[in-house]
Amino acid sequence: MSDVEALPRSYVTEDGTLSSWLLTTDHKRIALLYFASITAFFFLGGGAAALMRLHLISPGGAIVSHATYNRLFTMHGVVMVWFFLVPAVPVTLGNFFVPLVLGARDLAFPKLNLLSWYLFMAGGLIVLWSLFWGGLDTGWTFYTPLSSNYTGGYVVLAVVGIFLSGFSSIATGVNFIVTIHRLRAPGLTWYRLPVFIWSLYSTSIIYVLGTPVLAITLMLLAFERLFGVGVFDSTLGGDPLLFQHMFWFYSHPAVYIMILPGFGVISEIIPAFSRKKLFGYRFVVWSSVAIAVISFFVWGHHMFVAGQSLYSAIVFSLLSYLVAVPSAIKVFNWLGTLHKGWIRFDAPMLYALGFIGLFTIGGLTGLFVAALAADVHLTQTYFVVAHFHYIMVGGMVTAFFAGLHYWWPKITGRMYPEMWGRMGAAVIFLGFNLTFFPQFLLGYLGMTRRYASYAPEFQVLNVLSSAGSVILAAGYLMPLGYLTWSLFRGERAPDNPWGATGLEWKTRSPPPKENFVTIPIVTDAPYNYPRPAAQHG
């Protein structure tokens, strides 16, 4: 502990009392509160997934009943989507680094920031209550009329929890938008902003515009369930498809809420470890904005076999292909950044390269399910499960780890053991592919998702997938172990261990409470890495 005392004055050492943490308005401390919360949710959702994979090693189901299995995947989905993926990067890395990257002393509304954490925790605890006490077996999608009139379980309570956590998203979104507009350091013009900021800006727009629709939808669901107001249930004069339209109007943009911040993180790391400007900066920036806009017009691709009209299906298919274009542009630009670089393989870079590989597979398999006739066969099977896990877990979670390793020295003032970091990246990449690649094949062969038991011919691939999940779980436990270890025993981090550009590296590690002793002045475009080539002639 003498090490901790020896740390220079920083936001961590400022005041040690519990109330100074729970009532803090410092964006960095709130980010740490969020870190602790989403880590707990991640391992809770992951635990549910591990039990599901264990259950599925046998066609009849190995360990739990149908009812319990349904509750497990509902818990996995609800917790992972709303309490890990949607908030993950913005509320932790975003909260910590938006002011630092902008050269500001805090977010625009520090108290709103704290409120957002309390709303998030209140929502999270209410949802956990509903999951553990009443049990919830609707899937995270809450399709009506199953959720409104045909299931027991604490649907209304869960909906209230998600409703509250939605307000935490809105608060974060508003805070980021205002901060990015108003609190940029002198000289930090829009085109000098790192892509990380642009990505979070795009994400915030979706937070603010999309989340209210989810709130309305879930409230209508609760009203139907509690008071029999017929909105979605056909026996009450409602329309079950209306629920799907409204739900996906939020939940498809939410997919981009999850992945856009990941794009931002990767766009910081690739240039930093290639010692090179980001290739096609403006294209990367505007493709983030394009994604945020187009993402609101593709929701119907979740409903190609649900009974929407032929013409809607055609339009939604076309728009789904269109939204994939900006993502492809980003991948090509990252590759362009590697070209003629001076590439180092530190752990953040390994995670980032893993991200590019897994995200590309996820994106390309998205083209399968965007093609109407192919989707008819593949939708609601494990192909879709594999596809979105490649994006959400292979992509988003890997990007989160990339960012976490990249900024860990700045956040904590400590270095993690580099070899362990690299091994973690490799084990996660391997375990992930072994878990989810067999699921593409299972999906093509017709294995339905959300099945507690399955036809015997699917067993081989299921066992393979379950085996992979063991490796993946070990992969995720590794960072938990060595990062925690580094908090106490890690080497003291220099202010700028990677030699990266960006204002966050111009202050101390960990930063002082006020972030910067004097507010920096920006005179340069981002990623202006000096060319090492000059040294070698």
Next chain:
Amino acid sequence: MNALTLPAASANAPEVDLLLFALLGGTILVLALVFGLMLRYVSHYRYTNTKDRGRPEEKTWRFEIAWTGATLVLFFGLFVWGADLYVRDYQPPPNALRISVIGKQWMWKAEHPGGQREINALHVPVGRAVELLMTSEDVIHDFAIPAFRIKHDVLPGRYESLWFTATETGAFHLFCTQFCGMDHSSMGGEVVVLSQPDYARWLADNAASVGLVAQGRALFTRYGCSGCHQAEGRGQADAVDRTKGYSSVRAPPLDGVYGHPVPLSDGRVVVADDKYIRDSILMPAQDIVASYDNRMPSFSGVVSESDLFRLVAYIKSLSGSEGS
């Protein structure tokens, strides 16, 4: 069944497979490009390699336009391919054999035109277009036959249709693929494709005493429909009309209605299909036929889904479009 192959047992299955293999081929090419470039660059431009890199490209827009353009063209091609196949498989041929399917937690009930009923199984003839007319008694289900590469959601309160032409005899998986509650994973069965003579034999072996139309005719009287609606040239409505002129029980006659346009009192004209007839029984106030008053009570919650199918079959038979 083999662990790594899926039979392609319907007319559209090979077409879907071709699209999937094209997608797979394209995916492999793009992955080879992305992984190839990534591996080449990270090995070639490793920082330990101090070779001069030359100047990096300053003007990037040419590359941007090239790969954005290429992506757009490729994606548009895939869109057209997928949509074309989907549109062609959307509309069932008019001469399809029509079988009604009802989903409920957690079983499938099917009823053939001759009144043959089965549960968690569907017997169909090979080489003939089959149209399933589907509805649900409770939550949303989905009728999926992977070997035919088709599926469609089955919703409460409306009719959805799904059609196929089986090309191979044998038994194939039938799954419910829309999560429908506790025993979702047990809600399935088999689609058994029989040769045409075998199917005829199966129909004969499982013959109901009366076909759907005859059952529908009996229900038409039992539920009191015949009290107001004229059908098969007779009925209360007809009699009342002739003796008293416009009376309180005047209701549209149903002979020849099915498949024909019906003018409504609000000016719309709708074609009387299965859905229209079903809705008119359950929600009579929604579509009122022009020049009639709405006197009909709702039969929602009174007539079961299976009886609805029988009534629809009967009313359809009044247009001579389908016998029992």
